[in-house]
Amino acid sequence: xxxxxxxxxxxxxxxxxxxxxxxxxxxxxxxxxxxxxxxxxxxxxxxxxxxxxxxxxxxxxxxxxxxxxxxxxxxxxxxxxxxxxxxxxxxxxxxxxxxxxxxxxxxxxxxxxxxxxxxxxxxxxxxxxxxxxxxxxxxxxxxxxxxxxxxxxxxxxxxxxxxxxxxxxxxxxxxxxxxxxxxxxxxxxxxxxxxxxxxxxxxxxxxxxxxxxxxxxxxxxxxxxxxxxxxxxxxxxxxxxxxxx
Amino acid sequence: xxxxxxxxxxxxxxxxxxxxxxxxxxxxxxxxxxxxxxxxxxxxxxxxxxxxxxxxxxxxxxxxxxxxxxxxxxxxxxxxxxxxxxxxxxxxxxxxxxxxxxxxxxxxxxxxxxxxxxxxxxxxxxxxxxxxxxxxxxxxxxxxxxxxxxxxxxxxxxxxxxxxxxxxxxxxxxxxxxxxxxxxxxxxxxxxxxxxxxxxxxxxxxxxxxxxxxxxxxxxxxxxxxxxxxxxxxxxxxxxxxxxx
Numbered sequence: 456x457x458x459x460x461x462x463x464x465x466x467x468x469x470x471x472x473x474x475x476x477x478x479x480x481x482x483x484x485x486x487x488x489x490x491x492x493x494x495x496x497x498x499x500x501x502x503x504x505x506x507x508x509x510x511x512x513x514x515x516x517x518x519x520x521x522x523x524x525x526x527x528x529x530x531x532x533x534x535x536x537x538x539x540x541x542x543x544x545x546x547x548x549x550x551x552x553x554x555x556x557x558x559x560x561x562x563x564x565x566x567x568x569x570x571x572x573x574x575x576x577x578x579x580x581x582x583x584x585x586x587x588x589x590x591x592x593x594x595x596x597x598x599x600x601x602x603x604x605x606x607x608x609x610x611x612x613x614x615x616x617x618x619x620x621x622x623x624x625x626x627x628x629x630x631x632x633x634x635x636x637x638x639x640x641x642x643x644x645x646x647x648x649x650x651x652x653x654x655x656x657x658x659x660x661x662x663x664x665x666x667x668x669x670x671x672x673x674x675x676x677x678x679x680x681x682x683x684x685x686x687x688x689x690x691x692x693x694x695x696x697x698x699x700x
Numbered sequence: 701x702x703x704x705x706x707x708x709x710x711x712x713x714x715x716x717x718x719x720x721x722x723x724x725x726x727x728x729x730x731x732x733x734x735x736x737x738x739x740x741x742x743x744x745x746x747x748x749x750x751x752x753x754x755x756x757x758x759x760x761x762x763x764x765x766x767x768x769x770x771x772x773x774x775x776x777x778x779x780x781x782x783x784x785x786x787x788x789x790x791x792x793x794x795x796x797x798x799x800x801x802x803x804x805x806x807x808x809x810x811x812x813x814x815x816x817x818x819x820x821x822x823x824x825x826x827x828x829x830x831x832x833x834x835x836x837x838x839x840x841x842x843x844x845x846x847x848x849x850x851x852x853x854x855x856x857x858x859x860x861x862x863x864x865x866x867x868x869x870x871x872x873x874x875x876x877x878x879x880x881x882x883x884x885x886x887x888x889x890x891x892x893x894x895x896x897x898x899x900x901x902x903x904x905x906x907x908x909x910x911x912x913x914x915x916x917x918x919x920x921x922x923x924x925x926x927x928x929x930x931x932x933x934x935x936x937x938x939x940x941x942x943x944x945x
Contacts, residue, residue, distance in 0.1 A: 646933065
């Protein structure tokens, strides 16, 4: 590391935060990098712990670092990283937990007769209807995810009248219909964006898009929901924290 | 469903398995579809349970259906679906568990000085070396995954002399070096295949490829391994079985 210039007109903590910022932007400290402990880093930089903390706080305020109680200080990721590979939470729930502000546009909310594969996965009798819910999620950066959900209308009658601009799908099923959501199977693949998906997410047609397919089951084992989700990988990265045992 | 022809020269169980096979290949019964219970299905088809079972067993033998104790009979997926989004298992372990035969080609197994971002994520001092392990995994269908692992050589000295054609990386770390692997952070994104990745996986350059990035930590919290993994989504689909609570 370059040394601190004690005679420079710039305060030492500011020199330090400049240097750390460079480390981050130039990739020497990549996303998720855990900084050394404060005593170690202060010693290495030849500054007091108070000065080091001031420098760190500047970068925390800028959103470049974050502190995790008991684990240390980490470089923030530049993309949103919901843990939807790991927990059966919804994007809405993950965004809320992470403090990410999203806007939801409801593109479709209507009862339809589903295609045969969807009807089969949802255990539906011929002629039975589903809620087709199509939503686009946006953050400040632009559209991040297009969601197509198909929900059994016999299990949740009247669900097409709910306002999914403000409500989450699982929230409605659990709170308004008192359904117990049990588990889900999610698969992840990289697919070329179709014209429709590309237009919705602001990608070139054929550009790679992260595709998730899901079937959700109630606690009593009845399938309740099928979904197709397309994610803009440049803006949102699916994350999983996994334990070996 | 079409009716069974009791006067046809084809046995009833064979007519039934033909019909089910058509349901599967034509998408009416998609991958992961759970068939109705045996009594229900037998009644619906107008056959005895014995005849139904014979038809089901034909399709189980063909690999189109699989039975899960206590849960029922399901349509098999046409792609391999390891649960690596869910558990900290390795592709090798998941393949072995699923009975998928894979072949491993070791493209590189050598000590190198890592790039700065990798060194940072692995908490390495300047000049410290890592094992660079590059492997290509193939199934009968062709290449399914290209894996680039970087392993701290100071934690596992001599690891570059191991034979990774037959051994798994986690297996070596756990069994030969008695290391306790704790947890990992995995991120998933859809990326365009670079020329090198495309050539290895048999894709067109720029075609979508499922990209996984991972940092693995030991139980004592030291980072031990960083990896880049590229997956051919048409041949292998990452799966996660998630519980709500």
